Amino acid sequence: MSKLQLVTYPAPVLRRQASVVKNVDGELIKTADDMFEVMYENSGIGLAGPQVGLSNQIFVIHVRQDELPSYVLINPRVTRREGEVETEEGCLSLPDIFGDVKRSEYVQVRYVDRNGEEKTLEAEGLLARAIQHEIDHLNGVLFIDRLGETRRQLLDQQLRALAESAKGETNEHAR
DSSP states (O other): OOSOOOOOTTOGGGGSOOBOOOOOOHHHHHHHHHHHHHHHHTTOSEEEGGGGTOOBSEEEEOOOSTTOOOEEEEEEEEEEEEOOEEEEEEETTEEEEEEEEEEOSEEEEEEEOTTSOEEEEEEEHHHHHHHHHHHHHHTTOOGGGGSOHHHHHHHHHHHHHHHHHHHHHHHHHHO
16 A cells, blocks of 8 residues: 555645656655556546655656556656647546646657656657646646636635645644
């Protein structure tokens, strides 16, 4: 069982720029495996370090379609983008909140894999969207930041409720 737990809005770690990973070692790979476990337990397709309280540039992804493999991406950076498509997104750290977000249809990403090797991944469709979403997490950006002003205003009440719920949980843990 994973010692990691999903972090939800408005946890401060979700708004921080994640640190570059300097060493790919057994501990980091164990963390990645634990992140997969948390992601699968919560029916997600991607999970970034900040979403489990770790301010490190690492995320795991498995879109589970078209027989695509799972990936661990460390220190990822987009090197090419093409096209644009707007589709609904959600986020494990923002339960029950959804909105249409514009993203590149295709991305090329350079990253370090779980073996410490630099790789390039070309992705389109859902995989490209998920990669961009997770990279946003590493930069302290949430998908709600990419929504139009009207949609954000409509979500304001839900976001306040999430924040109040988190405050209640924090107070309960303090007892």
